[in-house]
Amino acid sequence: MAKIDLNDVDVVRLDERCYRQARSLLYHSYRHEPTFQYLLDAHRPGYKQRIRATIRELIRLHFERGETVLGVVNRHDQRVLGVAFVSDVGLKMDISRQFRWRLKMTLTAGFEGTRRFIQYYNDVQNSLPNKHHRVVSLIGIHPEFQKQGLGRKLMEAVHAISDSDSESIGLFLDTGNNRYLDFYQSLDYQRFTEIPVGDLKEYVLFRPNPNYIEEKAA
Structure with a gap:
């Protein structure tokens, strides 16, 4: 495991120029996750290709929607760690209605993988309240740099964004691990x-916004 000094990293907003680094990092982060292994049938040949395609299309959709992407970056070599x-908006997104996304997913991840993923995604979305909130849709620390405080540093930056919006009830994320x-x-x-x-079993987790003002939101 590579060592990193927390004083040598910054948390910054990323744009599409970091697309390739983000795609590679999330592939390594999610390929062994139980949820993705089930959704994309890890026991069937071609799993690596299916998960790469899924990550690629999810990242593209996020960038197209103009959502916030934060990265932990090594300030010396600009590597994304x-x-x-x-998701910045309180509106839920039904990905089953994203025709271009669904078509690309079907062509690369297969019909069954796409069906399972849409079902999982919409089940998570439908479990969330209708009040304004934010969602961490994808998150990962490169395996070479885990357990060194980078995940906590990244999440603290996410929380700072969420907590600054007094109309948001807080932040949601889900994990099957x-x-x-x-x-x-x-x-x-x-x-x-x-x-x-x-x-x-997928766990949906919630962190309340300590600055939420219900009267203002109403």
């Missing part, structure tokens, strides 16, 4: 609900 894709639960709970996340994904 971690990323977080944050229970080994991350202690980390998120240490950042004040609560279990909001659980969603079945095949034989797996």
